[in-house]
Amino acid sequence: MTPIRKQLLDQIVEPNAFDQPQAQIHELQLLAAQELFEVRIEQIPLLRHRAEEAGITRIDSFEQLVPLLFSHTVYKSYPQTFIDNNQWDRMLQWLQTLSVADVSNVDVTGVKDVDEWLERLYAAGHRPLATSGSSGKCSFLNHTAADQENKALHYKHATGWPFVRAEPNRALFWLGPINGYNSAIESAQIGRLNWGRAGAMYALTEEPLLISEVSRAAAMRKAIAEGTALPEEIQAFEAAARLKARQGAEDMRKLADKILDHRHEPIMISGLWAQHMMIIECARERGIGDGEFHPQSIVQAGGGIKGVVLPADYQDQVARFYGNVIRPAAYGMTEIAQLMPRCEAGRYHRAPGLIWLITDESGERLLTMEDANAEGFAEGRFAFLDLLYEGRWGGVITGDKVTVDFSDSCPCGRHGPTLLDNITRFSQIGQDDHIGCAGTLDAYIRGALAE
Structure with a gap:
């Protein structure tokens, strides 16, 4: 793991892990994002494609991260026929487009269904997770055994906080x-x-x-x-x-x-x-x-x-x-390893190793304090770069509509920014969300699978 990322992630064990002003960790988060970008751009062709398409060669601002984020729908972008027709080698090929680790060591001989396919991945040392598939298709997100261990450590200090x-x-x-x-x-x-x-x-x-x-x-x-x-x-x-x-x-x-x-x-x-x-x-x-x-x-x-x-x-x-x-309560999802616990004032806080990137509804523009109302609130789409993951690129645009308070203080007395406890979805259950980058990501993956 790169050193600045590790420095930020290790802070989860500190008493003030969820109480740090943005100005204090802003520069470290940018440096960590650049560290991670330099490594992942060589490992994940889809990320390299996005960077080349956007003309981004390094990360000097949070705004430059937005075009590099993957739509949450990309993790279910495989053709359904791969599962329907038991084409588990093609499913591995699809998973490889989104994974750091080489999944070619997985033996899919005789696999009968998706559960057995997942078992084979685990047996080969991978740790994929599946979502509930409310729109009719399940998402599959690969990560590593080390990611699992680091996630457990994070949960130890996040679940139950601050109570x-x-x-x-x-x-x-x-x-x-x-x-x-x-x-x-x-x-x-x-x-x-x-x-x-x-x-x-x-x-x-x-x-x-x-x-x-x-x-x-x-x-x-x-x-x-x-x-x-x-x-x-x-x-x-x-x-x-x-x-x-x-x-x-x-x-x-x-x-x-x-x-x-x-x-x-x-x-x-x-x-x-x-x-x-x-x-x-x-x-x-x-x-x-x-x-x-x-x-x-x-x-x-x-x-x-x-x-x-x-x-x-x-x-x-x-x-x-x-x-x-x-x-206690927390905000989280399959795509994220670092929980955002809710404080006594009902606000969600973030750990230093999690970069919040609240965008407009299309997922194309980063919202800033200039977009906030007189109270410091702005409504947008929740996106993030999770610095914990080694198994995949941790940058995702979600389907969640959130209200962010850009103020540097929370009503609980700790530092901000914070998210209000009024999170909803941009799409209804059973429907797919529409994000600006989703179509180009899916088109790239289809092209890679056709090669």
Whole structure:
């Protein structure tokens, strides 16, 4: 790892890691970006292509980073026929266009589906992660075992900030599957390492999350929305979904009982809002009221409300039920290794090794203080350069609409800039986002695969 990058990334262990003025780290971040650019431009042809297209030979300003960022959609730019036709050697060829490491050492002989393809990559020393594929296709992002270790270290100091520091001394409850090649599962496994007490770590299921099933379900939902699914396909899909839901509900009730049995000791629970409401339902059946959990318990909740009927005050109900516990939160995604934890004032902070690049909606122009309103706020598209990654280029333009406060101070008293807790998407679930650079990136990759 290049020295200035390492210097910035190593600061995550410092007490003020999320409390540094931009002026203090601006120059170091630029130097680190240039260091990384010099290395990656020789390793990733797509990055070299973008640099040549934009006429960029070095990084002297954050504005010069914007044309070098990859659209988040590039990580699912493979032709779907590669998967449909079991062309796993072509999938490796596609993955190579976005990876630093040579993936030609992966034996794909006899691979039957995408899950087995991922298994072969892991067996060869690679660490690809798959997204949920809400638009009908899964993204695949390669990284290394060292990236995984550095990510675990970052999570140790970011998860729980600023309320509590990670110690492996709690009963840990993860309200989802604990095995598979998904980024949320990787986070759960890191949580076990950093927070879980030996012999007291529980998940909804030990059955692996199969990316092939996730991808098929997402594709079917898209086909139903578009009106292209056949009636018999819809009937079979809905029957399978009902069966899976019944099994999930049964598993959730068993896990809820374990959680309630541990409520008087410090525990850690991570799950979706609907799952927390199921825990409340189980508690009421056992005569357990509000506020009976140990005050040093950590409760994380979010998401999981699409297609689920919940009362209007579900968040208030969950808050009352757990009572005076620790409720940390963070902003993150599959494409990023460094979490952005939320402070007491409800703002998201960034670590020194993460460069924020808030752009206009098209993803083509960097927003600055000049774009801010009188309060110092500006609304734009979230983009970044994550300096942690060794396995790929860490510069990405996301589909997230954010509000940035360019002020050098946060209401919590720490330094800024910060992001407000009102993050949404530029596109609806099931739709692809439209970013200025996406078409040219995809065209380059198609050309590379055709060679």
